[in-house]
Amino acid sequence: MSVESLDVSEKHHELQPQVVQDKSCENCGAPLDGQFCAKCGQEITSNIRYFGTVILHLLDDIFSFDSRASRTLWPLIAKPGFLTQKYFEGKRVHYVPPLRLYLFISIIFFLSLKFFTNFGAGSVPVISAETMQQNLANKIVELHSSEADVDKQASIARLQILLEQVSQNKRIPLQNQAIKLAQLELKQLSSGEGLSKEEKKKYDELQNNVETLKTKDSLITVSNQEDGTLRFDFLSEEMNTKLTEQVTMLKNKAEIAFSSDPSKLIEQAIGKLPQLMFVLLPVFALLLKVMYLFSNRLYMEHLTVALHSHSFIFLAILLLELLSEGQDFIVETSAFAADMMQYLAIILLTWLPVYLFIMQRRIYQQGYFFTSIKFVVIASIYLMLMLFTAFIAFIWGLTSI
Incomplete structure (x- = not known):
């Protein structure tokens, strides 16, 4: 060169x-x-x-699970408090961050909850009142034209009662129950084999529902006044009137949903839970902060505990759902495998509260006695918060249907 x-x-x-x-x-x-x-x-x-590149980067930030996933998911399910302690120690690169972990697992969990939940409205579909009236009338005419006997006379009497209930009752809940009962009655008369065991159980249940609805003006009562309205002294007359109107509207929606097809309401309520649970997380962290006021831990540390504990709960329930579905799927082909899945589900269900107790003790470094007391108090308060959250989701779901 x-x-x-x-x-x-x-x-x-x-x-x-x-x-x-x-x-x-x-x-x-x-x-x-x-x-x-x-x-x-x-x-x-x-x-x-x-714009497409921005969306891809955003999804990658939320859902990117590289080799850290394998180092994160197993400790999350098997080592109580391990991920939280590592995060506090500053060893964060090797594990999925708490917020990203929670978002990923919670999204999968709530999607699976919608998928695994049975939204069926029952074995008896609801048809229109006009169609049912015509079907009942035709069946009555058919029975009258046939050879008379005691059983047919009794059937005609039942059909006439049902026809009256379907045609004259304008209350949607009672009308829907009467239509379902009439469908089973017609099926029972038309089928030579009669009703199945499940259908007979449903038939008796519908009869009881119809009798109960006939004696009540409403299945749901929300009032503090003798006239059935809801009024508070600290509200103006106009506000009390609006409140009564809103409560009445929600009550009617609830009655219709429960008596006809509750699946839409259940779907809407479950759809609101992710947002509500995300709001409940900082409340749970605040509860931990109050219970461990002298632990010298910052609020963000308690929030990290909340993120990891909720991620574990969602993952455990998701695994329980998968085990339940798997057991139903293979129970006919392999009884042994189905039994093993059932045992695993029992172990996982038992492990859930034990895990949370061990995690709480390891993170906050207190003895068994004080940890037990605080664990029970926190669990009781949080259970009430969860029930309140479910109620909010129910009301929110009613407003959406």
Whole structure:
């Protein structure tokens, strides 16, 4: 190699660092040496990108589960408090961050909850009142034209009562129950084999429902006055009137939903739970802060405990759902495997409260006695909060149907 070429190469290497140093941060103007500014921390890459690229980066930030997932999920389910302690110690790179972990597991959990929950409205579908009236009338005429006997006379009497209940009752809950009962009655008369065991059970249940509804003006009563209204002294007359109207509307929606097809209400209520649970997380962290006021831990540390404990609860319930579905699927092909799944479900269900107790003791470093007392108090208060959250989800679901 010639001296001239060596000289050119050396000049090239001397100029290369100078090119890097010429680059400056668009935010503060400091020289750059790498992908981030050493002075203000801004990334070199521009945030002005194609919309699709932004969405992909956002999804990657939330759901990116690389090799850290395998190091995170097993301790989450088997080592109480391990992830939280590592996070407090500053060892965070090897594990999925608490918030990302919670978001990922909670989204999968609530999606599976909608999938695994049985939204069926029952074995008897509801048809229109007009169609049922016509079907009942036709069946009565058919029975009258056939050879008379005691059983047929009794059937005609039952059909006439049902026809009256369907046609004259304008209360939707009672009408729906009467329509369902009439469907089973017609099926019983038309089928030579009669009703199945489940259908007979449903038939008796519908009869009881109809009799109960006939004696009550409403299944749901929400009032504090003798006239059935809801009034409070600290509200104005106009506000009390609006409150009564809103409560009456929600009550009617609830009666119709429960008596016809509760699946829509259940779907709507479950759909509201993720938002409500996300609001409940900081409340749970505040509860931990109060119960461990002298633990010298910051609120964000208690929030980390809340994120990890809820992630475990959702993951455990998700596994229980999968075991239950798997057991139902293979029970006919392999009884042994189904029994093993049942035992695993029992173990996991027992492990759930034990895990939370061990986690609480390891994180806050208190003895068994005080940990037990605080665990019971926290569980009791949080259970009431959960019931209140479920009630809010129910009311919110009613407003959406």
